[in-house]
Amino acid sequence: MALNSWGLRPNAPAAQEIVRRDRQAELPQVEGTLLPFGNGRSYGDSCLNSGGTLLLTRGCDRFIDFAPIDETRARLVCDAGVLLAEIIELFLPRGWFLPVTPGTRFVTVGGAIANDVHGKNHHRAGSFGNHVRRFELLRSDGSRRICSATENANWFAATVGGLGLTGLITWAEIELRRVGSDALDVSNTRFEGLDEFWAINAAAEAQHEYAVAWIDCLARRPRGIFMAGDHVGGDGTAEPAASQARRALKAPFTPPFSPLNALTLRAFNTAYYHRPLPARARSPLLPYFYPLDGILEWNRLYGRRGFYQYQCVVPKGAEAAIDEMLAAISTSGQGSLLAVLKTFGAPEAHTPPGLLSFPLAGATLALDFPDRDEETEALFARLDAIVAAAGGRLYPAKDARMPRSLFRAGYAKVEEFARFVDPKFSSNFWRRVID
Amino acid sequence: MQKILVIGATSAIAEATCRRWAARGDALFLVARDAARLEAIAADLSVRGAAAVGSFAMDATDFAAHAAMFAAAQAALGRIDVALIAHGTLPEQKACEASVEETLAAIEVNGTSVIALATRIGAQLEAQNSGVLAVIGSVAGDRGRASNYVYGAAKGMVDIFMQGMRHRLAKSGAQALIIKPGFVDTPMTASFSKGALWAKPDDIARGIVKAVDQRRDQVYLPGFWRFIMLVIRHIPQAIFKKTSL
Numbered sequence: 259m260a261l262n263s264w265g266l267r268p269n270a271p272a273a274q275e276i277v278r279r280d281r282q283a284e285l286p287q288v289e290g291t292l293l294p295f296g297n298g299r300s301y302g303d304s305c306l307n308s309g310g311t312l313l314l315t316r317g318c319d320r321f322i323d324f325a326p327i328d329e330t331r332a333r334l335v336c337d338a339g340v341l342l343a344e345i346i347e348l349f350l351p352r353g354w355f356l357p358v359t360p361g362t363r364f365v366t367v368g369g370a371i372a373n374d375v376h377g378k379n380h381h382r383a384g385s386f387g388n389h390v391r392r393f394e395l396l397r398s399d400g401s402r403r404i405c406s407a408t409e410n411a412n413w414f415a416a417t418v419g420g421l422g423l424t425g426l427i428t429w430a431e432i433e434l435r436r437v438g439s440d441a442l443d444v445s446n447t448r449f450e451g452l453d454e455f456w457a458i459n460a461a462a463e464a465q466h467e468y469a470v471a472w473i474d475c476l477a478r479r480p481r482g483i484f485m486a487g488d489h490v491g492g493d494g495t496a497e498p499a500a501s502q503a504r505r506a507l508k509a510p511f512t513p514p515f516s517p518l519n520a521l522t523l524r525a526f527n528t529a530y531y532h533r534p535l536p537a538r539a540r541s542p543l544l545p546y547f548y549p550l551d552g553i554l555e556w557n558r559l560y561g562r563r564g565f566y567q568y569q570c571v572v573p574k575g576a577e578a579a580i581d582e583m584l585a586a587i588s589t590s591g592q593g594s595l596l597a598v599l600k601t602f603g604a605p606e607a608h609t610p611p612g613l614l615s616f617p618l619a620g621a622t623l624a625l626d627f628p629d630r631d632e633e634t635e636a637l638f639a640r641l642d643a644i645v646a647a648a649g650g651r652l653y654p655a656k657d658a659r660m661p662r663s664l665f666r667a668g669y670a671k672v673e674e675f676a677r678f679v680d681p682k683f684s685s686n687f688w689r690r691v692i693d
Numbered sequence: 694m695q696k697i698l699v700i701g702a703t704s705a706i707a708e709a710t711c712r713r714w715a716a717r718g719d720a721l722f723l724v725a726r727d728a729a730r731l732e733a734i735a736a737d738l739s740v741r742g743a744a745a746v747g748s749f750a751m752d753a754t755d756f757a758a759h760a761a762m763f764a765a766a767q768a769a770l771g772r773i774d775v776a777l778i779a780h781g782t783l784p785e786q787k788a789c790e791a792s793v794e795e796t797l798a799a800i801e802v803n804g805t806s807v808i809a810l811a812t813r814i815g816a817q818l819e820a821q822n823s824g825v826l827a828v829i830g831s832v833a834g835d836r837g838r839a840s841n842y843v844y845g846a847a848k849g850m851v852d853i854f855m856q857g858m859r860h861r862l863a864k865s866g867a868q869a870l871i872i873k874p875g876f877v878d879t880p881m882t883a884s885f886s887k888g889a890l891w892a893k894p895d896d897i898a899r900g901i902v903k904a905v906d907q908r909r910d911q912v913y914l915p916g917f918w919r920f921i922m923l924v925i926r927h928i929p930q931a932i933f934k935k936t937s938l
Binding site for chain 1: 716729730733734736737740741742880883
């Protein structure tokens with residue numbers, strides 16, 4: 259079975275896929291290159307290795323150890339193939355949650371480290387790698403290294419956000435955080451125009467743990483809904499949040515052409531913006547963090563040609579670039595259901611842990627685009643130019659097309675990183691941006 | 694909390710089943726050949742919530758080791774509420790046809806070693822007047838077919854044995870259950886190309902936990918195999934010989 263990335267764009271298959279079942283197992287001796295493949299939630303080609311070997315890590319899904327550190331933190335050791343969803347299923351009922359979580363819980367721990375994923379609390383907690391205590395890195399020469407901020411620290415920095423290229427992460431020790439319940443207090447605020455967004459966001463970041471905005475990128479003037487959230491405390495007053503595990507819907511098949519076009523997207527976004535929305539509400543945790551996990555395989559809605567995701571960050575002070583990009587998108591008439599705007603900027607204790615970590619103090623914008631050939635390419639070229647001029651960069655986990663020059667410009671430490679890449683490891687992404 | 698003995702605990706189906714029992718807070722005693730893998734699974738089940746996890750490394754065809762293993766299990770668990778025998782290999786049919794040794798080895802690991810263990814455990818459950826002995830058979834044991842009748846013969850032998858055990862235990866409070874999985878996507882079947890009939894180990898695990906809870910006599914997993922095998926068992930020989938199953 260040929261594996262795809264989440265963007266479902268056509269790709270040449272790997273020569274072989276090898277299922278790993280034990281963390282103690284050695285790497286296979288094969289011709290060509292190796293690449294770990296977790297749960298396939300990377301959108302572009304960073305998890306693909308056409309013509310090479312994919313090491314399927316989902317067969318390594320054992321927990322190893324768990325122990326509270328103090329009242330608020332615990333350490334969890336597990337195989338790198340464990341899904342965040344499996345951690346949540348086991349530990350949320352016991353009052354523990356991930357200190358940082360991306361927008362889907364269907365990613366492996368290894369994938370979360372290799373992409374140094376971020377969440378809606380970046381302004382407080384930094385990225386996933388900031389909460390990784392240590393892990394084991396298995397290299398193609400058979401060596402195994404324990405990597406942490408103090409032990410093999412250079413290997414740690416290369417592997418966090420290292421896109422699976424420095425070797426195979428076999429197991430990891432991560433921190434969990436105490437939560438008082440499985441509910442969140444959420445506030446929703448509609449805004450029109452980015453000035454309003456910046457004002458709301460500045461106030462919200464000072465006050466709330468989680469902050470993110472959905473943007474209607476097709477409206478003539480950018481508008482959206484700002485969603486702030488906080489865990490409901492452990493004072494025992496929290497009602498258990500009902501319907502935590504609603505039965506997931508599933509896209510039953512891939513339609514021959516996408517039902518998502520300019521007309522339906524515009525209609526959806528308008529309806530979504532105007533839907534009745536409580537200013538404050540208590541929400542179960544899962545739908546707040548993982549709205550799309552409720553629709554399994556939603557990526558198929560973009561049809562057989564798949565789709566692109568475009569996620570960039572522009573540094574603090576260059577926020578005008580966001581205005582420019584939204585104007586360019588609105589003018590183009592291309593855009594998505596899922597436009598997300600959020601500011602990054604972790605406290606000093608949580609500086610970016612990886613040489614290729616994506617987050618950067620500033621603002622990040624994420625959008626989906628169906629593939630409309632030249633039209634889409636032209637829009638991307640325009641967006642790339644804005645990002646480059648602002649000194650920003652794109653997120654490799656989401657990327658299937660960024661030009662080599664933009665990657666090089668965005669990631670100053672790429673030369674240093676390249677020294678840690680395992681000689682037997684490679685990916686479609688790496689060959690595209692480096693060779 | 695149930696006290697559960699699992700033989701062949703490193704098999705994909707057994708491991709998935711143990712995870713479900715661990716999540717309920719049961720106490721487990723695991724037996725398999727590979728000590729390192731046993732240790733990894735034991736640690737996993739502890740984190741998942743098992744009240745206690747013991748283990749014993751043993752090859753099921755090492756009959757001389759059975760007594761010591763069973764004594765260790767009883768010492769660790771005390772009473773045995775559930776025993777699951779899940780070990781086995783899928784022999785290559787063509788290799789068996791060419792070799793008496795291969796055939797007998799396949800019968801030993803999938804048939805006689807299971808019967809030896811079930812004999813010991815059955816006697817204990819009968820003495821306790823309680824408990825469920827669950828054994829993993831196979832749809833292959835329902836009718837001999839050219840493509841894997843050596844494996845089928847061993848599984849069929851276990852099926853008949855468990856019928857008798859069930860009959861015998863009926864006078865006590867104990868129960869004998871045979872589980873007949875169809876095609877399951879496990880390391881044992883890694884080389885097969887998979888179609889729509891293939892189930893995941895966790896689907897089978899869910900069915901095993903339920904069948905043990907309900908003290909069933911026999912279950913096909915997934916359940917649709919009951920109908921497939923009903924048809925296969927009733928195809929007249931004259932027609933059956935013309936098929937390639």
